[in-house]
Amino acid sequence: MVGPIYIIAIALGLAFLLGFFKKLNANIAQTFMMAGVGAMSFISVQWLFGHLAGMVTETVTYTAGFKPPFSISLQMGAMEAGVTSMINIFGFLGGVYLWRKLKEMGLNAIIIYMVTLMGLNVIVLTRDLFNLFVFLEVSTIGIVGLILLERGVNTISSGFKYLVAGGVISSFMLIGTIMIYKYAGSLYINDIITSNIAATKGGMVALFLLLIAVILELKPFPANGWALDVYESANSGISAFLSAGFATAMLFVLYKLMPMFPIEWQAMVAVVGGITFIGANLLGIRQKNAQRLLGYSSAGQMGLLTAVIGLSSYLNEQFIFILVTILLGHYLAKAGLFWLAGIVKEKEINSWSLLRREPLLVVLFGVFILTLLGMPPFPSFFGKWELIMKLAAGGQTTWILAILIGSFLEAVYLFKWFGYVLKGENEGLPVLQIKPEKIISPVVFATVSVMAGYYAGSLLGETNFAFYIPLMFIAAIGLLEFLPAFVKNTFAIAGMGYLAYTTLPGLFETDLLRFIFMGIFILGGILTLFAGYYYKGKRQGFYPSALIMFAGLAGIIQAETLLQFFFSWELMTIGSYFLIIRGKRSMTHGFSYMLFSLAGAYAILAAFGMVDAQVGNMLSALGGVTSHATLIFALLAIGFMTKTATLGLHIWLPGAHAEAESDVSPMVSAILLKAGVFGLLLTFFGMGAESAGNSSILYVLGWLGAITALVGNLAASFQEDAKRLLAYSSIGQLGYILFAYAMATQLGWIGGFLYVINHFAFKAILFLTIGAVVLRVKTHNMYEMGGLIKRMPLAFIAALIGIIALSGVPPLSGFAGKWFFYNAVILKGWYFQGAVVFFAGVIAFLYSYRILQTVFLGQLKDEHRHVKEIPLTFLIPIYILVIGIMIFSMYTHWVLEPITQYLTAYFPSDPVHWDGAAATTSLGYWNGTWVMYIIGIMFVLILGWLLWLNAKATKVKQFNMVFSGERPFTPETTHMAHNMYAGYNKALGFITAPGITTFWNKVAEFVTDAAGFIRRIYTGNGQTYAFHIVAYIVIIYFMIF
């Protein structure tokens, strides 16, 4: 093992040596520098591997041949090895990234870069307080020098602010250090830890000054204006250095020094961190400048990590894991993002859409954003997970809340940014010039991020290799992006087919519930993917996104532990977000989808934390929860209801579903929403309705479901946009489903299952059909369509059957749902909720008719006279579903009887009795097969009769109608479509007044206004920033003393 002291020796030796050759060729100098940094990296990495492999133990290097405290010593433990490796590797890659810039700026810049890096190493390694101070100053001064790689007046003034602030902070640190020396009689950190200097008041203050100085170096909110300016104006490579290198080192310092401080101060540290996490992320929301935004995010992440350190007493054995994973996430992501910022060279985040010209950059950007946010499969996901779990185990509800709020705020701006990248206008932006050396480093970091995620997951022992197979498959598809869409489509379908082959038979044997949902996910996936054959070209990004979503869905089903479930849940959310945002105008909708999903996911996370604290991490153990059961139940319900778009949490859905692509709409509507239902079911199954708290929540959910159904259906009736209509209809249908499951009786749940299957089938039919029609006629507005039955009869038939199934008209399966509802409602005693649901069911006719009438019937428009039937690739899946729905309607008992038996385990009272195709309850009976036969025969007879009577009817054209002696003017003026239910709107339209949207808008407005107000403390004046620092110290001092 090469001793850590050589890091210093190499760096300084090279630095001084280079100074020798003032006129040396910059290329050679830089090669030397890179070699030096490489050697430093090698030293730290070999130690890291040594530690990981258990070959070495914590090693202390003495200088000057004396033992501490008599001389300065450097400690190379596992943590130190890790952190220095991070710093040095970053330094190396950052050097690669800055190659051109450093060369341009000359030898001095190269030297400064290397020495600064060395300073950070020593900060990490040293065990001497004053030495720490000295090398902190080395790094600070070095960074101040590196800031000058850019020479704009803003950069220079921000460097000055940094210098002033850094000077003030180091002054306090120095006072603290010397006073600690006075009271402890030593500068050796281990000695200070053992000496009880906190016993005296002066000692306490000294420690306080030291601590607060370290914290201030981590840029706590609100005393961090000085650093933000630097983040914004410095060269992006240097901002990355500051964020990934310097902050990492400082965080380690805090970690290292923590044992010195009284244990009571941990709370203070945690609070300071928490405030920073929330505050910085809040202010980020208003930020438009990319680098400054990253600065806020950086401060926020450091706040989180500070909080983690402060909370270490709750985290026990997982403390290091949490700290390292979150730190790693921050480090990788922030460096990567700053590097990307340098490549993009656009300041405003809404100009980042030009990133889209390079798919690789988009992928990198996505990886970094998700890493930063703690999304699977990246390391910080596991860190955050464990953090929440441990906090929950410690009963720290407030902390869970704070961390989730902070994370959420972070997600707000990161996803806004992501939205700009994926969807923003990129016309008129300059050409993206990518220098090869600039792209290497981000690529490496993104790769490391993925690998680290896998490693972190396996450390937890939760994610086995099999869990990653789908992801690897997706990655493979991702690598095949250059292939045409149909090839990838085939691969994707084959993958889904394989998934079906491996999972479905097993599930059928073991777990009917999961089998049904898995069936819906996989079958739906294959069918909707099949429609994708329509698309020509490469369809970049579609297949990875779709498959991520399906992998997540499959993962939810297969998950056995809470972590696996949550992992898959987040995966699904991400995938679906990418899918949704592919639509033309879906940026804002995708954004609100993501926010609601994340908020929901966080609610789930919090609940899982509490579950984990009580009964361990198995999903099946949900039922064992004893304390806070109601709270957990409510949190889970809310979390899952964001996906099922229950009223209040639904505002993302209409836009997201309506603006998505034609084959994405059915994916997200018919399939994805079921994930929320599955989650609800797990909750209901797991936690049961026995306890009073849960049943009162279920009561509320029942009402909520009923009202959702009502409002959703009513709103659907007033839509002019066909897909939006279907989207609102989904809200309404999910309201039924929620209602059904909330009843928590066997009948209710049979009805619920029936609705789940049914909604899947008909919504897939309808969305595929309407989507295909939209593809043909190129408009969403129903009043611009009309008369299409003449051009697309097959589409019409499919839509008609879908609508019949939807509206619950016998003989199709929709009616079975109504029948079970009636029975369930009456047996359960939820009469009024039931009445609302039935009212909603009748309202469904309004939109059902509307979509059939205005799209397919009525007047064919000029432009559509030559449109073709919808594509075959759509027709095939549609008709498979149509046949499926017919069979299901006719032989409902094939599916429902097993479900009934399955549910008997949960509801032993068994009120439904199956006799062949006939279902009997204590209230009544119903025989789907016979109803179908009777109606079929009757229908055929009547039709025959009419055909016989009217065989010779003259076929006329669309304007041959009675028009009071006149003739119609144009198809447009003759098509009754716009504002179709005007009278109804007059009567009941007030129910659909967008109160909830307004509410959420107001909330958003309030938050951004608050951010806008608070961020005014950053006046831009360096002096004010210095004052903030001093005031921060004084205020905290008076708060803790």
Next chain:
Amino acid sequence: MVKNLYIILVLVGLGFMFYTFADGFESADKLNPVAERYAKQGPDEVGAANLVTAVVVTYRGLDTLGEVTILFLSAAIVAFFLKVTYGEEEKRQTRSVSEIMQTAARLLTPAVFLLGIYVFINGHLTPGGGFQGGAIIASGLVLMLLAKPNMKVSHTLIHVVESISGLAFVFIGVLGILYAGGFLDNSLMGMGTLGSLLSAGVIPLIYIFVGLKVGAELSNIVAHLQESQNEA
């Protein structure tokens, strides 16, 4: 003005905080264990009569290295920052320097340099050392510059001195690892007799390099600051 009020308020609070240090502040009656060991063992272990030097160069040698690094960095940054644009110096208006000044400078500069060298060579024996000596040398340069504002300082010379001394410092440090107890171990060379010039192991050597280096760097900074005025 409200702002100033806040500042006063905060500073009063700070004063209050500081007061806890001052309140009941009493000097120690005796040295703390670390210092005591330095006092007792220092002369033997390090061989330097000046215990501060022993601490600075040997016991806390890494600090000193850092310190040198800081100066080096500062000099490098200033040099890198204040890039001189030659060729415009004609434009520069300098006040004429008085005769007395010029004469005195001519007379005193060598003496100042000599003093500086004396101070760092005797760093292990008397109060003083590399930094002090280096600073004195740099002040000599300042004197020269005051006398001759248009004087050009040879940056190459400065760099060579700086680099050689810096390298030597590090090299001695590394030798310490290889042949003695650790980085910057003093016992690389013989201890000599306490109080004589050639004692205290490598300390005089190090201090010579530190002195040269500090002198060179400070000169460098001063020269750059001076030259930067040429920049419009």
Next chain:
Amino acid sequence: MSEEQNINQNNEPKEDKFLAEENKIRLVTGPDGKQFQVNPLDDYFCDKRPQVVAPKNKIIEKFLNWARAESLWVLGFGTGCGSIEIPPLLSPRFDAFRYGVQMRPTPRQSSVLIISGYLAVKTLKRAIRTYEQMQSPKYVMALGSCTINGGMYYDSYNTINRVDQYLPVDVYVAGCMPRPEALLAGFVKLKERIKAGNAEGANEYAEKFDWYKANQKKIIKNWNMPDYNW
């Protein structure tokens, strides 16, 4: 008014100065970006000629005619000043319901068209269209002298003199205006005609379609439509 003035149906010159703007041939771009022509007269209207539908065998037809006669559904369009006399028919005083006379608001469901007075040129067009949109068997009843010979407006620039030049009239009810009683008498007359199997106006119209059409077009310059309104 001679036979050779037949207007051929499809060889009309394309540029018709009376053709309304919305009925002119126009170039339309489909959603897929392809351009094509839309000819409203062809594309939006059925231009089939009316066909003669022969009565079925005598006995059945007799029965059916009886039913038709007893179920006269009158189109409630007022074409002239005489329409003021129709509403009283439904009042308690005259109560035409007794005779199976009912009002329908749409020509599709009606079997009797009442030309209630002189027809202005403008109204003629509407009346013809309405008649053509009724389903056969259908009957026309004309009220007042104006429908017979122009009456007091015989020399007007804007009214037509003889309705049967343009539509096959089954029953004329004389008077200016005929009172509701006269109308009832007219209905009775019409019933007799129907029961006798003589009220084959629809078939007559189809048979002599060209003649009727020529007469109509002589009056109505801006026909603007396919010849027959389905």
Next chain:
Amino acid sequence: MENIGLENIALFSGLILSLVGLWGLLTQKNIIKMIVGFALLDTGIHLIMIAVGYVKNSTAPIIGEGVTKANAADVIADPIPQALVLTAIVIGLGITALMLAYAVKMHQKKKSLDINHYKDLKW
């Protein structure tokens, strides 16, 4: 308070000097004056450090007149703070030099030394 020693005076003046320096740093709009304030702050801290290193009735930690190897431990002041202050001074010097360099450059860019004129970046 009868036994106010050298060290108390040094400590007090050091503390007050640092407060004065901070005041200057925080209130003076002129950048040069701010730097002067910072230098004062620094100096104040150096004084504090020296004060901390003082041992009652002790002398300089140099072996020579009155101080022998044997009695060194009893008569000398603590050498460590003195060593530290040396380092601290140099660090302060480095920072001050940098600040001055920045001041020069800022003045070159905007022809102003008023800190209020450098607020382009904010929020």
Next chain:
Amino acid sequence: MNDIIIKLLWTLLGLFIVLNWGMLMGASMRKIVARVAHRRGIPIYQPWLDLIKLYAKRTSISHGVMFYLGPVFRLGGGVGIFLFLPLIYGSEYWSNFSWAGDLVLILYFQFFGMLGMALGAGEGGHPNSVIGITRGLSQFTTVEIPLTLAVISLALQYNTLSITEIVAAQQGGVQNWTLFTNPVATVAGMLSLLGALRHAPFNLVKAPNEVPIGPPTEYHSAFLGVLRTNGAVLHVVEAALFMNLFFGGATNWAEFIIKTFLIYFWSVFVGVVHPRFRIEQSVVWFLKIPLAIGVLAVILYI
């Protein structure tokens, strides 16, 4: 299999009876309305003549497939309800196919016809038809609410959703009829019936001249014949449904005829003396008093 065929024949006979009774009932109602207006009114056989005439029209036109299927759906809806509805209590022959479904099936089967009518009218392409349809659907949404509540109340009262069992529970004297055992639900149901049968004041759907007769504007000839046939059947079976639910059902045809007549008469009676509601008025009206009564009916049985 033989059973089914015999059953089918009986059912056809029943349909024939119901159809003719429906026309007769319709004619008598119109006579009654005429008498109210001091007229003699149509001959009692007028509906048959109209029907014959319609079926005997010589020409017809078709707007498309759905135009064709609309009346089929419509009549299918009417006949379907008939098929699933037990007509005469205690008679196996006249209970049709009611064992295949119960009250819920019938409630929802009403939509079958409505949907068909709506689609047919839509295919006709006439804007006025669509206006009529939208009005009809709008009104129907709230018409259903009091009925739903009444049905829930009945289900609570009789603890069944099977019509046969509901009728069975009402046997044994007038005092056992729902009318007397659960008058509130009966009121709610009967108010709902007003809307379902679409007489004044709820007949804006068919506003004769504003939107010429609404949905069937374009219907004529045999199409209209089918629609009228359905009208006759539907009115009877709807009345029969209410008879079964609220008025003790019928044990023989005479009782059936009297009861359905009176139930149907109720809506005509109300219609004769009331003007017409605008659509938003009628929508809201059902959400006021009938809804309150319906809620009361349920509350009373909780």
